[in-house]
Amino acid sequence: NADMAMYHAKSQGRNNLQFFTAAMNAAATERMAMELELRQAIETGQLELHYQPQVCTHNGAACGVEALVRWRHPQRGLISPLAFIPLAEETGLIEPLGAWVLEEACRQFAIWRAEDAPILRIAVNLSAQQLRSPGLLAQVEDVMARYQLIPGELELEVTESEAMSDPERSFDTLRALRDLGVQLAIDDFGTGYSSLSYLKQLPVQILKIDRSFVKDIETDENDASICASILALAHSQGLKVVAEGVETMAQREFLAAHACEYLQGYLFAKPEPAEVCLGRLRELSIAAASP
Ligand code: C2E
Ligand code: MG
Ligand code: MG
Ligand code: MG
Numbered sequence: 262n263a264d265m266a267m268y269h270a271k272s273q274g275r276n277n278l279q280f281f282t283a284a285m286n287a288a289a290t291e292r293m294a295m296e297l298e299l300r301q302a303i304e305t306g307q308l309e310l311h312y313q314p315q316v317c318t319h320n321g322a323a324c325g326v327e328a329l330v331r332w333r334h335p336q337r338g339l340i341s342p343l344a345f346i347p348l349a350e351e352t353g354l355i356e357p358l359g360a361w362v363l364e365e366a367c368r369q370f371a372i373w374r375a376e377d378a379p380i381l382r383i384a385v386n387l388s389a390q391q392l393r394s395p396g397l398l399a400q401v402e403d404v405m406a407r408y409q410l411i412p413g414e415l416e417l418e419v420t421e422s423e424a425m426s427d428p429e430r431s432f433d434t435l436r437a438l439r440d441l442g443v444q445l446a447i448d449d450f451g452t453g454y455s456s457l458s459y460l461k462q463l464p465v466q467i468l469k470i471d472r473s474f475v476k477d478i479e480t481d482e483n484d485a486s487i488c489a490s491i492l493a494l495a496h497s498q499g500l501k502v503v504a505e506g507v508e509t510m511a512q513r514e515f516l517a518a519h520a521c522e523y524l525q526g527y528l529f530a531k532p533e534p535a536e537v538c539l540g541r542l543r544e545l546s547i548a549a550a551s552p
Contacts, residue, residue, distance in 0.1 A: 472506025
């Protein structure tokens with residue numbers, strides 16, 4: 262593996278420049294091979310979406326689902342988005358990938374709606390590059406029209422750092438998306454460094470508290486107070502909050518006590534293929550209806 266070769270090359274000392282260069286070439290070659298493979302994966306339908314419910318805190322019924330992309334590689338099995346989204350962003354492949362994800366998520370949502378699935382909306386992650394793409398608005402408008410999505414049924418998640426990287430410009434795009442009836446969420450909130458004045462101007466309806474703050478909410482006083490502060494701040498701005506990565510009842514109780522509207526995490530369901538997720542959505546809704 263190229264990383265190992267590089268590591269060995271470095272540990273050989275500076276005399277081994279030749280070996281080091283070879284290792285760098287190997288890394289570059291590996292990357293190019295993966296780029297080519299990813300391009301083919303998009304074209305030949307190796308990507309798939311898994312869906313994770315977002316539930317209402319008070320009764321545990323699903324209100325929405327988040328679509329999360331995976332790559333079903335013919336040799337390497339299911340690959341996590343963390344292993345290929347960054348490459349897609351660096352190579353421009355995020356545009357066709359993101360377009361496929363948006364299309365597929367809306368298509369699945371329309372099927373679920375026709376089947377009377379107990380959900381109100383579908384959330385899709387957008388990368389910074391998509392947010393900056395001049396074609397984004399037309400693309401979103403087109404997909405919403407084709408699948409007859411009404412305002413509030415499509416939610417787009419952008420991370421805090423993406424939204425803040427070029428605030429003037431991304432705020433304009435976010436406002437235009439909002440005017441199309443898209444619900445907007447700031448993902449991984451708390452990991453960036455937004456100032457309060459920017460937060461006030463952000464044309465979004467939802468903040469998602471990053472999983473890293475939820476994880477130790479029961480044991481780490483700092484994390485508990487960060488979560489409580491984010492909730493108070495969001496509510497003071499009229500925003501609703503989704504807590505990510507909820508795995509335990511104690512986390513759920515803490516978040517409920519701080520009036521967090523929605524929860525997402527393994528406590529309720531993992532991201533799963535559409536058919537499995539539909540069963541899960543029905544289970545959650547039955548459990549919510551029975552006292
Ligand atoms: P994210 O949008 O913050 O998604 C939440 C991640 O947390 C998902 O990881 C999900 O599987 C994981 N998760 C949810 N609940 C729990 C829990 O209770 N415990 C733990 N340990 N993890 C939990 P996943 O699916 O690996 O996705 C990772 C990231 O990849 C996403 O973070 C998102 O930033 C990115 N991503 C995924 N799909 C897409 C996509 O279609 N487009 C773009 N641009 N990015 C995507
Ligand atoms: Mg997300
Ligand atoms: Mg997140
Ligand atoms: Mg996250």
